[in-house]
Amino acid sequence: MQQEEDSESLKTLQKIAQQLEQNKQLRVINLDAGKGSFGQVVIAEHLLYKSHHAVKIISIFDGVDQISQKKLQDAKNEALFLKNINHQNIVKYQDEFQIGFNYFIVMQKCEKNLQQLIEDFQNQATKIPKHIFVNFACQILSALKYLHDQNQMLRDLSLTNILIDDQNQIKLCDFGLVKQVQQEYSMILTSFPKGAPFYYPPELFEQFQINQQLNKQGYIQNFYGDIWAFGICLYQLAGASLQQCILLKTKGYKNIPYLGKYLNSILSSILSLEPSQRPNILKLIDVFEDIKKQIWTSEEAKSLYKSFLEKWQKNQRYLAYQLISISCQIQQKNENYWYWLGYTQYQLKLFSEAIKSYQKCLEINPKYALCFKNLGVAYYDKGMLDEAIKSYQKCLEINPKDDGCFYNLGLAYYDKGMLDEAIKSYQKCLEINPKNALCFKNLGLAYYDKGMLDEAIKSYQKCLSLNPNNKI
Numbered sequence: 001m002q003q004e005e006d007s008e009s010l011k012t013l014q015k016i017a018q019q020l021e022q023n024k025q026l027r028v029i030n031l032d033a034g035k036g037s038f039g040q041v042v043i044a045e046h047l048l049y050k051s052h053h054a055v056k057i058i059s060i061f062d063g064v065d066q067i068s069q070k071k072l073q074d075a076k077n078e079a080l081f082l083k084n085i086n087h088q089n090i091v092k093y094q095d096e097f098q099i100g101f102n103y104f105i106v107m108q109k110c111e112k113n114l115q116q117l118i119e120d121f122q123n124q125a126t127k128i129p130k131h132i133f134v135n136f137a138c139q140i141l142s143a144l145k146y147l148h149d150q151n152q153m154l155r156d157l158s159l160t161n162i163l164i165d166d167q168n169q170i171k172l173c174d175f176g177l178v179k180q181v182q183q184e185y186s187m188i189l190t191s192f193p194k195g196a197p198f199y200y201p202p203e204l205f206e207q208f209q210i211n212q213q214l215n216k217q218g219y220i221q222n223f224y225g226d227i228w229a230f231g232i233c234l235y236q237l238a239g240a241s242l243q244q245c246i247l248l249k250t251k252g253y254k255n256i257p258y259l260g261k262y263l264n265s266i267l268s269s270i271l272s273l274e275p276s277q278r279p280n281i282l283k284l285i286d287v288f289e290d291i292k293k294q295i296w297t298s299e300e301a302k303s304l305y306k307s308f309l310e311k312w313q314k315n316q317r318y319l320a321y322q323l324i325s326i327s328c329q330i331q332q333k334n335e336n337y338w339y340w341l342g343y344t345q346y347q348l349k350l351f352s353e354a355i356k357s358y359q360k361c362l363e364i365n366p367k368y369a370l371c372f373k374n375l376g377v378a379y380y381d382k383g384m385l386d387e388a389i390k391s392y393q394k395c396l397e398i399n400p401k402d403d404g405c406f407y408n409l410g411l412a413y414y415d416k417g418m419l420d421e422a423i424k425s426y427q428k429c430l431e432i433n434p435k436n437a438l439c440f441k442n443l444g445l446a447y448y449d450k451g452m453l454d455e456a457i458k459s460y461q462k463c464l465s466l467n468p469n470n471k472i
Helices: 004-022 069-084 113-125 130-149 203-216 223-238 240-248 259-268 281-295 296-312 319-331 335-347 350-365 369-381 385-398 403-417 417-434 437-450 454-468
Strands: 024-037 040-046 052-059 093-099 102-106 163-164 170-172 186-189 218-223
Touching: 004 024, 004 040, 004 093, 004 102, 004 350, 024 052, 024 218, 040 369, 052 069, 052 130, 069 102, 093 113, 102 203, 113 163, 113 223, 130 170, 130 218, 130 223, 130 281, 163 417, 170 385, 203 223, 223 240, 223 281, 259 281, 259 403, 319 335, 335 369, 350 369, 369 385, 385 403, 403 417, 403 437, 417 437, 437 454
Parallel strands: none
Antiparallel strands: 024 040, 040 052, 052 102, 093 102, 163 170, 186 218
């Protein structure tokens, strides 16, 4: 039965994907990027601009044969809420539209959610460093305060609704359950809220049980509920199991040894069973920002950089990315950290972000030849050939003996159809390194395209003499 339902859901999503491509030039490249409270999320590439986006699909079907006006209005309200939001730790609205019985909200694409990050660390049998833990806590709190300042109650904060973008910044998403608080920072609900019940505070369940016995409706919810959900997220981020979270309501908070006494005491207060004992948002921001200042030191940046190199050598690229990102945030004038951040982003195919990091490195040290070279490679892979050529030329001004840079310059010239310049660059490369078989091969291609067949043959023969198996 479940398999049949899954099969039908897949067919429906595939049909919606066709509609997106036909009507909006959005080609779906990931049908299962996540599920929100009231919709499915897919990842799509814009066929014209080659940009990637998250697209939330909200069904507005009434279950019979019409559009549900309530569901349509709820979807529009969620889109309007997101459209009016302007905060660095909340996902960006980009577009909205309706196709048939579905409403679509287009948002910025993020790399993964907090649940997936935790699984990454668990798979490597590694604890999330306290620097990352505290940094993420500060960012989540900043977004929550922004919402609370507008009297907006999130009500659906969970690991899957906390995203991490390609610059390692937190982005809250899924605002289908957000409600405007009218009086005294609380609101009365007529039914038990949907979403992930695991993250709702114990007092809400107590109300639910009492109301069931009295056959009554109406549940009071306030900002303390968002604080509880924030605590649950941090508890899991620190390594607490699902079972430990469930037992909070009966056995209380269990210390996470690696956090230390102070952080454990804070987390314990956040997860107090008594709502009034939970610290408010301003207190938490002060506490976590103070911890951040204490642990974000130059010595700690060096320690993180050392851990980054260890993760890099073990090919744990994404975990390494987390560490080098924090190193850059702690010491923003360290050219080496920015270079390695750019290089890591490039390896993760985050080309636009790599370019920004390389540029930051070069602002600090405009004589960093290797950085110019790798900046050129990032531009080249983005198809920005003019910028790639300028970067390679800048590298060669600083280090005119870099044969690899002459070779890369030749590739860029060749792709622009500038064959004479490509040939000169390849020849320069071979003057410095006459054993570069790949360069002889590409020199032959340039000669061939110029109609200089004798020269092409000689270059190919030279390539084969260096590499008889021609495995390049």
